[in-house]
Amino acid sequence: MDAIQKNLLKEVAALDALPVGAYNIRSNGKSTARNTTASIDIVTKEDKNGIDIIIKPGTKNQSVHIPVIISQTGIQELVYNDFFIGEDCDVTIVAGCGISNCGGLDSKHDGVHSFYVKKGSKVKYIERHYGEGTGRGKRLMNPKSVIELEEGAVMELETSQIGGIDDTFRVTEAKLADNASIIIHDKILTEGDQQAKAELAVEMNGDGSTCDLISRGVAKEDSVQEVIIKIDGNAACSGHAECDSIIMDRGVIVATPQLKATNVDASLIHEAAIGKIAGEQLNKLMTMGLSEKEAEEMIIHGFLQ
Amino acid sequence: MLKLENISFATDDKEILRDINLTIDDRFVAITGPNGSGKSTLLKVIMGLVQPISGRIYLDGEDITDLSISERANRGISFAFQQPVRFKGLKVRDLLELAGGRGKNGNEGFVHACKVLGEVGLCAKDYIDRELDDTLSGGEMKRIEIAMAAARGTKLTLFDEPEAGIDLWSFQSLIHVFERLYQKTSGTIIIISHQERILNIADKIIYLKDGMISEYAEGKKVLDQLALDINPVAGTDNLLGDIAWKEVR
Numbered sequence: 184m185d186a187i188q189k190n191l192l193k194e195v196a197a198l199d200a201l202p203v204g205a206y207n208i209r210s211n212g213k214s215t216a217r218n219t220t221a222s223i224d225i226v227t228k229e230d231k232n233g234i235d236i237i238i239k240p241g242t243k244n245q246s247v248h249i250p251v252i253i254s255q256t257g258i259q260e261l262v263y264n265d266f267f268i269g270e271d272c273d274v275t276i277v278a279g280c281g282i283s284n285c286g287g288l289d290s291k292h293d294g295v296h297s298f299y300v301k302k303g304s305k306v307k308y309i310e311r312h313y314g315e316g317t318g319r320g321k322r323l324m325n326p327k328s329v330i331e332l333e334e335g336a337v338m339e340l341e342t343s344q345i346g347g348i349d350d351t352f353r354v355t356e357a358k359l360a361d362n363a364s365i366i367i368h369d370k371i372l373t374e375g376d377q378q379a380k381a382e383l384a385v386e387m388n389g390d391g392s393t394c395d396l397i398s399r400g401v402a403k404e405d406s407v408q409e410v411i412i413k414i415d416g417n418a419a420c421s422g423h424a425e426c427d428s429i430i431m432d433r434g435v436i437v438a439t440p441q442l443k444a445t446n447v448d449a450s451l452i453h454e455a456a457i458g459k460i461a462g463e464q465l466n467k468l469m470t471m472g473l474s475e476k477e478a479e480e481m482i483i484h485g486f487l488q
Numbered sequence: 489m490l491k492l493e494n495i496s497f498a499t500d501d502k503e504i505l506r507d508i509n510l511t512i513d514d515r516f517v518a519i520t521g522p523n524g525s526g527k528s529t530l531l532k533v534i535m536g537l538v539q540p541i542s543g544r545i546y547l548d549g550e551d552i553t554d555l556s557i558s559e560r561a562n563r564g565i566s567f568a569f570q571q572p573v574r575f576k577g578l579k580v581r582d583l584l585e586l587a588g589g590r591g592k593n594g595n596e597g598f599v600h601a602c603k604v605l606g607e608v609g610l611c612a613k614d615y616i617d618r619e620l621d622d623t624l625s626g627g628e629m630k631r632i633e634i635a636m637a638a639a640r641g642t643k644l645t646l647f648d649e650p651e652a653g654i655d656l657w658s659f660q661s662l663i664h665v666f667e668r669l670y671q672k673t674s675g676t677i678i679i680i681s682h683q684e685r686i687l688n689i690a691d692k693i694i695y696l697k698d699g700m701i702s703e704y705a706e707g708k709k710v711l712d713q714l715a716l717d718i719n720p721v722a723g724t725d726n727l728l729g730d731i732a733w734k735e736v737r
Binding site: 464 | 583587
């Protein structure tokens with residue numbers, strides 16, 4: 184692995200070396216490193232690009248890393264990763280994609296992740312997207328996550344894209360059974376003429392199910408962001424969505440909340456706000472010695488933390 | 489030493505400060521006066537939060553009139569806002585780090601900032617990872633605001649109505665924060681206040697009215713004068729406006 188690839192790995196998966204536990208590292212279109220454990224198996228799909236990650240029932244305190252890195256210009260791929268998480272697990276999955284494109288051709292990674300989370304399991308999913316490179320070729324990513332949570336299953340997702348990706352359309356769809364719960368923290372920063380669209384859609388089909396969707400975005404310069412949050416309450420459930428954005432320069436932000444209840448006991452709330460950084464916030468930090476630029480960076484960093 | 493020369497400030501339709509001339513070389517100065525008399529604007533002019541339409545400001549002989557807020561902060565001015573600002577995502581820890589000088593003195597500044605937070609009755613351990621958003625009460629935000637300005641320990645610290653929103657218990661702590669700052673920095677503290685207990689401990693009191701300095705003298709002298717002016721029996725106007733005259737007396 185060269186220095187560029189190592190840096191990408193660090194940015195998307197916070198890895199300086201090969202991780203502990205199960206992992207599969209996909210680099211420039213193929214698996215380059217893999218490790219399985221007694222309770223986590225990783226199998227290459229035969230009918231299409233991608234892998235199956237099979238986590239045995241009762242697996243606790245284990246992690247799986249499946250980063251994807253692209254450092255060659257012009258690579259375009261569509262990858263399917265399916266996660267089968269058995270009953271009563273407690274696991275962390277670290278995914279993410281880093282593209283370094285210094286060439287003239289577009290590089291693109293489209294990933295479809297499906298999660299089948301069995302009864303009572305707890306999953307934490309972390310996905311970071313990162314792009315770099317000075318080439319004319321674009322860095323493009325279109326991730327899709329499809330999630331099915333069985334009774335009492337809990338999934339927490341932290342997804343982020345902090346700069347460097349020219350165009351993205353991220354879709355997250357989840358279906359929740361009785362007492363299942365999902366928490367999504369999505370954060371995005373766009374700059375230049377980047378375009379980002381995110382759609383989070385949760386169907387709460389089981390009594391006692393809950394969801395909390397929090398989206399934070401910062402649109403700088405001429406970038407455009409669109410966030411669509413949909414919650415369907417089809418049972419005695421409760422859902423909350425918060426969509427908060429900072430707009431800067433000539434940025435454009437569209438936030439679309441959509442709540443749908445088909446059950447009288449569904450309780451759904453949506454909050455959305457778009458605004459610039461308040462002058463008084465900058466002033467406060469400047470009275471503590473920061474320059475205006477430093478204050479702005481600190482506010483954005485905190486907002487997306 | 490802080491010197492203001494011919495400072496005026498106005499909005500489109502109103503004169504807020506009128507030709508203020510002031511030299512402050514005392515350690516602890518309180519500014520009081522009716523609502524709308526220009527107290528907050530005067531402090532904001534000193535910090536650079538608003539620019540005067542005329543006049544000059546000198547800090548230790550240096551003309552700081554054209555310096556930015558940050559430059560003034562780095563020259564040694566701190567400011568506690570009357571209404572603390574909330575930040576989504578930033579934590580108390582972030583402000584503690586800023587107040588502590590971001591590692592300029594190793595960890596010492598940060599530890600000191602934590603200590604000052606403790607002095608306003610907020611245990612740093614419990615608050616360090618709290619977000620500065622609306623999960624904190626107004627009183628908590630206010631105490632953090634005061635502590636962070638004090639923790640910077642600069643040669644000039646400005647407090648805009650620190651007592652507003654502070655309950656009685658923490659009022660005592662507040663006085664202690666000022667006392668410790670007074671001992672530690674050998675600098676100057678300027679406080680806008682309507683509180684008798686703060687006015688009583690001030691070396692000097694500035695009484696501002698209609699954008700002008702009506703009185704600027706030793707604390708007791710100003711208080712005695714104000715008490716005379718607002719004697720309700722004599723039927724004179726209440727010059728203090730929102731200051732409870734009994735409290736001043």
